Each structure stands twice: as C-alpha cells, then as structure tokens.
Amino acid sequence: MQESHAAEATQVSHLYDTILILDFGSQYSHLITRRVRECGVYCELLPCTQKIAELNFKPKGVILSGSPFSITDEGAPHVDPAVFDLGVPVLGICYGLQQIAMNRGGQTGLATKREYGYAELNVVRHPGHIIADKLFEGVADKTTVWMSHGDHLDQPPKGFTIIGTTTTSEYAAIAHEKEHIYGIQFHPEVSHSAEGTKILKNFVIGICGANANWSMGSFIDKEIERIRTLVGPHGCVIGAVSGGVDSTVAAVLMKRAIGDRFHAILVDNGVMRLNECETVKHTLNDSLGINLTVADASDLFLSRLKGVTDPEKKRKIIGNTFIEVFEAEAHRIDNENKELGRDKIEWLLQGTLYPDVIESISFKGPSATIKSHHNVGGLLEDMRLNLIEPLRELFKDEVRALGSLLGIPDDLIWRHPFPGPGIAIRVLGEVTPEQVDIARRADHIYIEEIKNAGLYRKISQAYAALLPVRSVGVMGDQRTYEQVIALRAVETKDFMTADWFEFPYSVLKRISNRIINEVHGVNRVVYDVSSKPPSTIEWE
C-alpha cells in the first residue's frame, strides 16, 4: 500500500487531471498538447498504438489527432476501441473524426474536393440539446477554421448529429446525441482557426470537466514533493549542470527539494565561452545557493583534441572525456559523503524536456542522425544511477516560466542554447588553445553588440565561428594574411528548421569593425545567410 502510494506520487498524471492525446502522426499533434496546456489543463501525448488497458493513469478525456494516413490505407493506424469504453469524453480531430466514424460504423469516402486552407464553419445548434451544443458554446455561428484533408465523412455513424458544416463538408463537425463523443474535420490547434482554442477549452474544461490547475506555480510545489518522495530522506543526487536554461532550472528545483544533498558539477572542458565558468559558478553558487563544483579539466580535453579535425570525432572525444571527468567527480563526492556519514549517490539529475520524450516515443519513429548531439547528456544514462528528470513533462516556454518563478535571473533564462562540445565545433579544423581563444573573443564581442542593439531576445541563437582559411588584408599599410570569422544568427522555434536573422547593416558594421580591430589573428568577417535546411545551425 505504502509502495503504491509512493509510485502514484511520482507521476505528474496522478497529480493533475490529465487529458490523453493520442498521436496518429499529424504534424500538429504537439500543438494540440500546447493548446490544451495553455488552457491550464495538463495533458500527455502518447502514440496511437497505446493500449488503453496498459495506461497507467485514468484520463479525464481523450483527443485523437490528425494523421498523414488515409483511413483506408493498408497499414493505417487504428485506435484501441477500448477508448470508447473508458466512459470519458472523446474528441476526434480530422483523421481522429474519421477514426470515430469507422469505429462507430459510419462511412468515410474519398472526397472529390480536397479541402486545404481556410473554410467557414457554420455552427448548427440544437436548442435544448445540451451534449451537441457544448463544443461550440460561445463560438460565433460562422467561424473561420482551417482544413487539411482529402478524405471526408460520407455519412455520420448512428446516434450522431451534425453540429457544423462547411460548403464542402456536410459533416464538418458531429456529436453523439447521448455520449460525449465529438468529431471535427478542421484543426482547432492551429492559430488559423479563429476560435480553435475556445473550442478545445470547451472540450477539456466544459465537457471533460478537467480542473484547470496546471500552472508553473502549482507545478513547483507538487514537483518538489514528488522529488522528495522519489529520493527519500537520505538519498543523494548528482547532476551535470552547464549553465544552460534546462540544467539550471532542474538544478534549482532539486536544490529546493533536497538542499545540500544535491551536487552540481560544471565541467570546464576548455571550450566554454569567455568567462562562462566563472559567471555560471557565481550565479548558481552564490546567487542561487546551489552546491556547484567546477571541475577544471580544460587541459585534459584540449590535449585529447590535439590534431583532430573531424566534427564527429571531436564530439565523441568530448563526450567520452566528459563522462570520465563526471564519474571521477561522483567518486570524489561519494568519498566526501562517506566521511560525513551520508549515503552514496543513487540518482542522476537530467534536464530532459518533453519534446525529447515525444521524439523518442513518437509514432513516426526516430529521425535520422545528422549529428550525434546528445553525446554529453545522453551518455550519462549508461551510469548505474537512477535517472531523475523534473522537466520531462515540460515544453521550453514552460521551463522558462518555471525558471522565472524560481527566481532565476532573466539573462540566464533567456540565454541562447550552447552545445555540449562548445567552441570545439565552432573552430573549424584543429582545435588549439590559440584558435579557441580567437573564436571566444570574437564571439564575446558579437554577443555583446547584439545585446547592445537590443536584439538578443529576437534571435534564437547566435555565435561566431572561426574558419580555417586565411585571406589577405591591409591594416596600417601592412599586408595581413589572417583568418576569417563567420557570424551566425538564426530565428527558430524548435531548432529543427531555422531562418537566418536579418540584421540591420549598421549593427553588422559595428560588429565587424570591433572584431577586426580587437581580435588579433582576424582580418575578415562574413555573415552566414544560409537557412536550415539545407544548412545546419552549427558549422560542424
């Protein structure tokens, strides 16, 4: 009994009313999750293959997403029919509507006219018929929605009434007359559907009756309790903390939960930004009270990188050396703890976010490896420690809101991401202390000027790369033959695709002047105007 209580207390879905979203592979599935959370309701996205009997929580309602499949395709995914026996409301979106129809004996035909883009939904009301009208309560009689489908419903299943039509879809929205089952052909989750969020809110709060208590304020207290239950009164936790927003927010939560039994390690790998280790140590240790040790292994990293030019080899060397240093630190702390009569470290803190979880359980399967990114965080999972991931259910903007509430300074919360292998993948070719120094100084000036121009928050990520080419220049009447700095700045939501940032020329001019004047070894600055894809954000 005691044990099952503990297990329950360690799942977020047991602490909040939870909406289950089943993902059939639509490109908008995670947007549904975002919108529902914006309504203050907690929800989780699981693959459509989820067996309802194996669910480890009882949802307040279920949403079936859209899909790139046609419902009659061979191999098209199908929902576990037990979803209709849960006794909770179900909302099908596009393919989800077609799933409902198929399960309930309706017919789905191939539409003669594809409907893609804006459409006007005519809401059909049924005065006195409460179930049917709940979904569009407070929604205008004619409202703009966004469509993206080829298949459509030929005939609604028995027991369903029409609650919305468009000129091309006679059954654009249907509802069961007695049970709370709804299907809509349009996508309420995309911002093009004018009243989409209102419709989702009607469903999750008005129809499912979910408590709208999901906020970062309430998350803090519950998460701290959850961590305490997991770790127990004596357990010790170690964490690799880079000073990036994810690991910092996770560290602050951990410190609030278990105080000094949490040890943070910042590894100085010799390829951090200018003054980075000192700044992070100062902020985390002195201002946020976190027990953080900086392990200076810069010589070790740089000696191992000597002569290496291949980007993937650099990542591997850094990843492996990182583990070595981290394990040695864990060992050192264990010895210290022994002397203090404390337990050995049993837990490893990780800053994993919800998008990583979604990607790894995605119905679409894992994507191809272009760069072995998670070589730092990822490899730590091989350690024989239990993982603890307080941000596992959160999106990045939720993590930032949480960080703010936890009193983390704004400049840390809004910091551009910085890759684990750091400047080593921004010095193209061989990484030597001299080359790192040039890249580091140029990067510092670049970021400083971006901040001076008030552009830092508009840009998702910016850095300076040092190219292994020399070009001729003239400085003070002397011929120079020096290296090139490439400036990169991108705007992106998810870092999967990105556009280069359009700087005012005056800002670029100032940056270029300062770098050439102040950084020895550089006589030329270029701006990278490539989008991702086909380029990537980092040069290596």
Ligand SMILES: Nc1ncnc2c1ncn2[C@@H]1O[C@H](COP(=O)(O)OP(=O)(O)OP(=O)(O)O)[C@@H](O)[C@H]1O
């Ligand atoms: N120099 C470092 N010292 C300690 N841990 C590190 C270091 N570099 C990376 N890590 C670990 O690797 C993880 C992954 O790094 P990553 O850069 O993806 O995330 P982050 O640094 O937390 O946040 P951000 O994406 O904002 O940089 C970090 O969360 C941290 O646990």
Ligand SMILES: O=c1[nH]c(=O)c2[nH+]cn([C@@H]3O[C@H](COP(=O)(O)O)[C@@H](O)[C@H]3O)c2[nH]1
């Ligand atoms: O922790 C990391 N280890 C890595 O090896 C790595 N390589 C790229 N990045 C970061 O990932 C995002 C996308 O970068 P790319 O477009 O270059 O793949 C950008 O934010 C990059 O900074 C890394 N992060």
Ligand SMILES: NC(=O)CC[C@H](N)C(=O)O
């Ligand atoms: N967006 C969707 O869910 C589309 C469903 C299905 N592929 C169709 O074309 O109708």
Ligand SMILES: [Mg+2]
């Ligand atoms: Mg980082």
